Amino acid sequence: MAHQVNTDALVQFAGSLEREELFTLARGRGFRIKATHDGLEYTPSPTGLLRKHGRFWLDRVCRRFNETRSFKVADYNDLNANASCALAIRTTFHIRRIGKAP
Numbered sequence: 001m002a003h004q005v006n007t008d009a010l011v012q013f014a015g016s017l018e019r020e021e022l023f024t025l026a027r028g029r030g031f032r033i034k035a036t037h038d039g040l041e042y043t044p045s046p047t048g049l050l051r052k053h054g055r056f057w058l059d060r061v062c063r064r065f066n067e068t069r070s071f072k073v074a075d076y077n078d079l080n081a082n083a084s085c086a087l088a089i090r091t092t093f094h095i096r097r098i099g100k101a102p
Helices: 007-015 055-068 083-098
Strands: 030-036 039-044 051-054
Touching: 007 030, 007 039, 007 055, 007 083, 030 083, 039 055, 039 083, 051 055, 051 083, 055 083
Parallel strands: none
Antiparallel strands: 030 039, 039 051
């Protein structure tokens, strides 16, 4: 079972991933992450164009995850276009904390 996570924990964990390339769950698209005071910044590998994901939106993704425990990107499409990146970080969080894929 996946543990609950809040925005602060997700942002803090994302900061430890800044040197890694991560991949979205559904399409396997690479991106890099940067944790900021305001939330997260994603840089997709194919485009190199920075996308910001503020705490307001991360809160919504975290709440939905805590309610549903879903790792399916489609379950978050109504929240934010960057939810796929947040879920990739959430999955990595789960793997590194629990020791196995969800």
